[in-house]
Amino acid sequence: MSDDTGDQRPENDGQRFDRLPATSDERVVAGRPTREEVVGWWEQRYGLPPETWDGHTFWEKGNGKIWAFAADLVSPNPVEGLGLRILRARQEHWKPSTNAVQRFCGAASKNVVLLDEDEAETFARGDDQELERWEGDWGYVVAAHEFEGAVEPIGVGLYLHGELRSTVPKGRQEDLS
Amino acid sequence: MNPLERYAPLVDDEEAFFEACDRPLPSVVRVNGIKTTVERARSALDAGDVGYEATDWHPGILKLDERGPGTTWPYFHGWLHGQEEVSALPALALDPQPGEVIWDACAAPGSKTTQLADLMDDTGTLIGNDNNLGRLSALRHNAERLGVSNLVVTNQDARNYSLKPFGEDTDDPEAIDAFDRALVDAPCSCEGTIRKNPDALDRWTMNHVHSVAGIQKGILRRAVQATREGGTVVYSTCTFAPEENEAVLDHVLGEEDCQMVEWDAPDGFETALGVTEWDGDEYDPSVELAHRVYPHHNDTGGFFCAKLEVTA
Numbered sequence: 001m002s003d004d005t006g007d008q009r010p011e012n013d014g015q016r017f018d019r020l021p022a023t024s025d026e027r028v029v030a031g032r033p034t035r036e037e038v039v040g041w042w043e044q045r046y047g048l049p050p051e052t053w054d055g056h057t058f059w060e061k062g063n064g065k066i067w068a069f070a071a072d073l074v075s076p077n078p079v080e081g082l083g084l085r086i087l088r089a090r091q092e093h094w095k096p097s098t099n100a101v102q103r104f105c106g107a108a109s110k111n112v113v114l115l116d117e118d119e120a121e122t123f124a125r126g127d128d129q130e131l132e133r134w135e136g137d138w139g140y141v142v143a144a145h146e147f148e149g150a151v152e153p154i155g156v157g158l159y160l161h162g163e164l165r166s167t168v169p170k171g172r173q174e175d176l177s
Numbered sequence: 178m179n180p181l182e183r184y185a186p187l188v189d190d191e192e193a194f195f196e197a198c199d200r201p202l203p204s205v206v207r208v209n210g211i212k213t214t215v216e217r218a219r220s221a222l223d224a225g226d227v228g229y230e231a232t233d234w235h236p237g238i239l240k241l242d243e244r245g246p247g248t249t250w251p252y253f254h255g256w257l258h259g260q261e262e263v264s265a266l267p268a269l270a271l272d273p274q275p276g277e278v279i280w281d282a283c284a285a286p287g288s289k290t291t292q293l294a295d296l297m298d299d300t301g302t303l304i305g306n307d308n309n310l311g312r313l314s315a316l317r318h319n320a321e322r323l324g325v326s327n328l329v330v331t332n333q334d335a336r337n338y339s340l341k342p343f344g345e346d347t348d349d350p351e352a353i354d355a356f357d358r359a360l361v362d363a364p365c366s367c368e369g370t371i372r373k374n375p376d377a378l379d380r381w382t383m384n385h386v387h388s389v390a391g392i393q394k395g396i397l398r399r400a401v402q403a404t405r406e407g408g409t410v411v412y413s414t415c416t417f418a419p420e421e422n423e424a425v426l427d428h429v430l431g432e433e434d435c436q437m438v439e440w441d442a443p444d445g446f447e448t449a450l451g452v453t454e455w456d457g458d459e460y461d462p463s464v465e466l467a468h469r470v471y472p473h474h475n476d477t478g479g480f481f482c483a484k485l486e487v488t489a
């Protein structure tokens with residue numbers, strides 16, 4: 001639609017799934033993240049080993065919604081859902097999804113905020129809380145607790161100004177106290 | 178008249194059958210192997226003082242003493258999924274393998290779909306389809322909560338399911354032309370859910386049984402057509418009516434290239450043979466290989482499950 005710029009590059013079609021290009025050399029659609037960028041982002045921000053994603057292909061549907069799928073498919077594809085929605089890109093601070101963090105961030109080694117029992121319950125309820133002790137990065141963090149002998153991710157927190165905000169979606173919030 | 182009276186001649190113990198139909202169902206959960214192990218899930222329930230008992234036939238299918246699992250940490254983490262005990266049968270019969278292409282023709286809200294994903298170790302391509310868009314959102318919610326990443330969700334009428342979106346008949350290297358296995362967990366008159374929904378039979382009519390049987394035949398035929406030679410198709414319902422069970426199999430055995438195959442229910446899980454005569458009709462004798470589950474057999478809901486092999 002941008003006839004004033006004369007840019008002929010195809011734009012993102014939000015109605016279908018498109019496989020992400022491997023690297024920026026292969027990028028055709030303006031602004032679309034690459035596989036390399038997505039894998040690199042999880043590694044850089046959360047310390048997730050790149051091998052985590054070896055079996056998955058990455059897809060975009062909608063504006064910047066990125067999905068990980070355990071096999072490969074014809075692209076583009078008009079299906080309703082494809083694998084697990086893992087993050088929202090095309091914005092200054094990429095935001096991981098609760099479900100991706102629960103599924104994959106047991107292996108995270110960076111920006112994981114470990115909560116005690118009361119804090120974990122507050123977080124799962126969807127409530128925000130003061131958390132002065134955190135000395136890691138601001139922004140989207142993995143909220144986790146010790147559970148059954150391991151660090152188990154609970155969801156995505158937004159850490160700002162000494163406060164941990166819970167982004168657990170309404171339909172997943174639970175009073176576990 | 179109680180429509181279940183129709184089946185008195187089929188059951189071994191009439192009194193036990195009707196008694197069981199009147200009892201409420203226990204609350205049951207399945208452990209989700211995509212996010213945890215049976216040991217860790219059970220240990221988490223113990224730590225949370227949630228009483229349960231494993232079923233006789235599956236260590237990862239647990240009967241809870243009281244409340245539903247919703248307000249526990251293992252549930253929050255997606256380690257558990259509320260699923261009726263008997264509804265775990267069809268996925269076991271289908272026996273999907275990691276890396277395969279599987280079609281779940283009537284998938285929403287996804288109890289069996291997510292169990293299939295688990296059995297596939299969350300690899301390969303699992304296509305979950307349903308013609309009801311509203312129910313599909315429940316399927317997506319359940320799959321995401323359980324961390325499933327091998328699921329493709331589609332919204333088509335399964336009776337004329339098209340593989341075009343998957344590149345059928347193109348030379349795309351990722352094209353899918355046929356499924357390795359398909360599950361048809363068909364819409365039905367739901368007689369077997371009477372223990373869960375006491376009003377399940379309020380709107381029961383013989384007309385509805387006949388019209389839903391037409392849909393079942395259409396979906397099962399399409400499943401056989403779209404599955405590769407040597408592949409497996411499983412047909413299941415939660416109803417007792419032979420019109421929706423053995424008669425549907427009989428029809429499809431006659432129209433499509435497939436045969437019934439033997440499948441043993443898990444040890445400790447009691448079932449009855451498929452019936453070959455009903456209401457003046459006779460069915461292909463091989464439908465006897467199907468499994469009927471009556472509520473008094475294993476203290477579950479009612480169910481029907483059959484396994485077919487595609488022969489061309």
Ligand SMILES: C[S@@+](CC[C@H](N)C(=O)[O-])C[C@H]1O[C@@H](n2cnc3c(N)ncnc32)[C@H](O)[C@@H]1O
Pocket residue numbers: 264282283284285286287288289290306307308309312333334335336362363364365392396
């Ligand atoms: C018994 S339920 C499936 C339950 C599901 N397999 C599970 O385990 O959670 C039957 C489903 O078939 C769907 N259905 C009915 N007619 C259909 C058709 N023609 N094509 C596809 N799906 C259909 C209904 O919307 C319903 O969700």
